[in-house]
């Protein structure tokens with residue numbers, strides 16, 4: 001048996017959903033640059049789930065279904081109100097709330113394709129309402145109900161802030177959702193596939209994926225990037241902070257990637273978006289700091305930013321609190337997880353690799369009195 005730490009380079013499945021080839025990312029064959037520029041979140045989700053871009057009619061029906069399913073059962077928010085609201089992490093809340101959605105769905109265990117596609121829509125639609133609702137509840141306010149005439153990106157910002165977002169805000173957020181929707185066999189997607197390959201249900205698959213996304217080596221890195229920017233405080237202190245961090249072999253969040261070796265194409269798009277958006281406001285400090293951090297990391301370690309780096313500045317500029325950055329990632333990535341879950345069900349086999357045992361050899365059992 002051979003082992004590869006962290007399964008680096010191991011090809012664990014075939015998939016027709018997204019591909020990373022020579023640092024080019026595609027969803028169903030369409031480049032991420034094209035989708036970011038010309039598509040929108042709902043259209044990209046349709047593409048990921050169905051394999052083809054929708055016609056105008058198909059997109060209209062899909063948008064309508066998502067909007068109609070965005071309302072979250074009141075039981076979910078009632079339970080959330082009982083949590084330790086000022087200490088609990090929103091990703092823990094989201095993980096629990098998605099599991100609770102499964103508890104409340106009488107069809108949770110139906111395994112036919114139609115029923116799973118309906119559940120996929122319900123889940124995708126509700127997850128944004130849960131994140132925004134939690135943010136309101138912890139401020140002591142009631143959740144804002146979703147509007148049927150808004151797309152998912154605008155609806156989320158509306159439910160979060162209680163005002164209709166501007167077109168610029170909606171476009172920036174919608175594009176960020178498109179960019180984060182899927183990413184081949186990343187850790188959370190693999191987790192989802194392992195889970196549902198036991199023929200467990202779609203809510204279990206997404207709950208376990210949220211759990212994996214939460215970690216700072218994966219989706220949790222975007223919040224850590226913001227923590228770092230806040231800790232550095234001003235552009236003049238970037239060099240000192242980074243030199244110290246590298247000298248103590250500390251990892252710089254938002255840099256490096258298991259697959260991309262010449263840079264993450266999403267980071268380049270997010271960098272441009274974050275730059276344009278911050279320049280419209282008054283405070284360009286975090287963006288300037290990010291530019292210098294990127295320069296230093298490239299120079300000193302040959303490390304390039306991943307998708308979590310500039311998304312932090314972008315979300316901050318959109319007025320989103322930093323501990324909601326990873327839940328926002330989850331809103332988008334639910335679409336990719338669901339696409340992979342449906343693909344896994346369509347040609348399933350239990351995922352059960354082996355471990356190379358390196359513990360003690362066979363030894364006699366000693367009764368407790370003799371140890």
Ligand SMILES: CC(=O)SCCNC(=O)CCNC(=O)[C@H](O)C(C)(C)COP(=O)(O)OP(=O)(O)OC[C@H]1O[C@@H](n2cnc3c(N)ncnc32)[C@H](O)[C@@H]1OP(=O)(O)O
Nearest residue numbers: 216217218219221250251252253254255256257258306308
């Ligand atoms: C959406 C996403 O999930 S994107 C990734 C988000 N995660 C982060 O941004 C966290 C910071 N980055 C990292 O921890 C890593 O780069 C990962 C987890 C993304 C990839 O990990 P791996 O492929 O296992 O790379 P690994 O951690 O082994 O790093 C290889 C080398 O580069 C160094 N390195 C990698 N990333 C960084 C970093 N961000 N800061 C400093 N050094 C780094 C490692 O210290 C290691 O150096 P060494 O060989 O001298 O020990």
Ligand SMILES: O=C([O-])CC(=O)C(=O)O
Nearest residue numbers: 182183185186187258307
């Ligand atoms: O692919 C990965 O390993 C992590 C990542 O960038 C993502 O999930 O978007």
